[in-house]
Structures are given as structure tokens and as C-alpha cells.
Amino acid sequence: MYPRTEAFNRSAVEVARDLIGAELTLGGVGGIVVETEAYEPDDPASHSYRGETPRNRSMFGPAGHAYVYRSYGIHWCLNIVCRPGSAVLVRALEPVWGVEEMQARRGQPLPRLLCSGPGRLCQALGVIREHDGLSLFEPPFRLSLSSAAPEIAIGKRIGITKAVDMPWRFGLLGSGHLSRRFSGTPTGADVEL
Numbered sequence: 800m801y802p803r804t805e806a807f808n809r810s811a812v813e814v815a816r817d818l819i820g821a822e823l824t825l826g827g828v829g830g831i832v833v834e835t836e837a838y839e840p841d842d843p844a845s846h847s848y849r850g851e852t853p854r855n856r857s858m859f860g861p862a863g864h865a866y867v868y869r870s871y872g873i874h875w876c877l878n879i880v881c882r883p884g885s886a887v888l889v890r891a892l893e894p895v896w897g898v899e900e901m902q903a904r905r906g907q908p909l910p911r912l913l914c915s916g917p918g919r920l921c922q923a924l925g926v927i928r929e930h931d932g933l934s935l936f937e938p939p940f941r942l943s944l945s946s947a948a949p950e951i952a953i954g955k956r957i958g959i960t961k962a963v964d965m966p967w968r969f970g971l972l973g974s975g976h977l978s979r980r981f982s983g984t985p986t987g988a989d990v991e992l
Contacts, residue, residue, distance in 0.1 A: 804936065806944070808862035811837035811885035815969050818879070818887060820945030823935075825924040828897030830914060832889060833974040836956045837967040840884030851884075857932045859883045865940070867921075867931035874918025875926050879935055879942075890968070891915050893976040894923065916978040952981040 807814055815837035823829045851859045857866040858880055866878040866886050878886035892914035894901055901913045901923035914920040921927075935942040950972035955963055957979055970977050 804861065804863040804934075806863075807879065807881050809881060811839050811881040811887050812967055814879070814881045815887040815967065816951060817944060818889070819951050819969055819971050820947060820949040822895075822941070822943040822945075823889065823892060824896055824941045825926060825930070826897075826939045827941075828900050828924055829941075830892040830895035831971075832891075833893050833971040833976050834889075834891035834978055835969050836888040836890055837969075838878075838886050838888065840882075842962055842965070858886050860932060861934075863935050863942075865930050865933050865935060867926060867928055869928070870918065875921035875928070876917040877921055877924075877926050877930075888917060889920060890917050891970075891974075891976055891978045892920055892923075893971075893974060911975055915976050954981040 806817075815835040818832045818835050821832045823832055854868060855866070857864060858878075860866075860880060860883075862880055862882065864880045866880050868876055868878075870876050877889045879889065880886050894910050894913045898910060898913070902908055904925060905913055905919065905923050907913060912919065913923045930940075933940060952970040952972045953966050954968045954970075955966060956968045968981075970981055
């Protein structure tokens with residue numbers, strides 16, 4: 800059962816927390832969301848901070864849709880749109896479905912390194928620019944929120960240079976599939992994209 804779009808039409812910070820433990824697949828390949836980051840419209844680190852452009856247009860579209868962009872001209876990144884101009888970056892998954900396909904796409908046998916970082920995650924799932932603007936509630940995507948309340952680690956966002964002190968990064972406490980451990984918590988290896 801897909802969550803309703805309205806559940807995403809709210810603060811990206813709230814949605815980022817609620818996505819921890821969710822099931823996310825693309826074409827049947829994916830896993831459990833274990834790390835997210837929130838970006839709001841008044842946030843200098845957000846792509847929407849200076850307003851709508853052709854690149855970030857999907858951030859101003861319907862909630863529950865994908866915002867896909869290329870980071871540093873190298874890696875695709877998958878975000879889930881919330882209120883207009885806000886989105887949640889999906890930073891890491893625990894691989895569950897289609898692991899062999901992910902390993903082939905990544906050329907990497909270690910499950911811990913398949914989806915631990917936004918670029919790795921997108922390569923493993925096969926996310927490309929053509930997925931930008933698509934609903935996460937309809938094929939090829941499938942998104943299902945967790946009914947359990949997982950223990951969540953909270954910390955500062957990483958890989959950015961502006962608004963670095965915002966505690967808008969969330970992770971599944973104890974997961975070995977995070978892109979980087981949270982300060983002061985024993986939550987996985989220090990691996991980054």
C-alpha cells in the first residue's frame with residue numbers, strides 16, 4: 800500500500816525523520832531507507848533557496864514526487880519533494896531487493912557499500928535524470944512507510960558548505976549501511992560517497 804501524497808506535503812524535516820525505515824524500490828530493486836537529509840526553501844544549502852529554475856523545477860512540483868539532479872556533474876541524487884521548494888535527500892539504503900542487480904551495476908560485491916551514499920544509491924537502483932518528476936507512489940517506484948517507530952540518530956548534514964549546523968540529517972540507529980556515522984553514536988562505518 801502506497802502512502803498518500805498528502806503525507807509528504809509538510810515540513811521536509813518531519814518527512815526526513817518519517818522516511819527512516821521506509822521501503823523504497825525502483826523497478827523492484829531497493830531496500831530500507833536508513834539515512835536522509837532535509838532541505839527547506841529558506842535554507843541556504845537548498846537548491847530552491849534562490850527560487851525556481853529549470854534544474855530544480857521538480858522541487859516546486861507535487862509532494863511525493865522525485866527530484867533528481869546530478870551532483871558535481873558526476874553522481875545522480877534522489878530526493879523526495881515535500882512542500883513546494885522543499886525536499887528530502889535519500890542518502891542511504893540497506894539493500895534488500897535485487898541485491899545481485901545492484902552489485903552488477905556498482906561493480907561492488909559488499910552489501911555495505913552498495914547504497915551507502917546518495918551517488919552509490921542512485922547507481923545501485925539505476926536512478927537517472929528521466930526519473931525526475933515521477934511519483935514515488937507509482938511504477939517504476941514503490942515507497943511504503945514503516946509502521947514501526949525506529950530508533951533514529953540525528954546530526955548535522957554532510958557534504959555541504961552552507962547551513963552546516965542544521966541538525967537535519969537522520970539515520971537508523973545501529974545501521975551498518977549509513978554513508979557516515981553520526982557523531983557520538985556507534986552507527987556504522989565511516990564511508991562516504
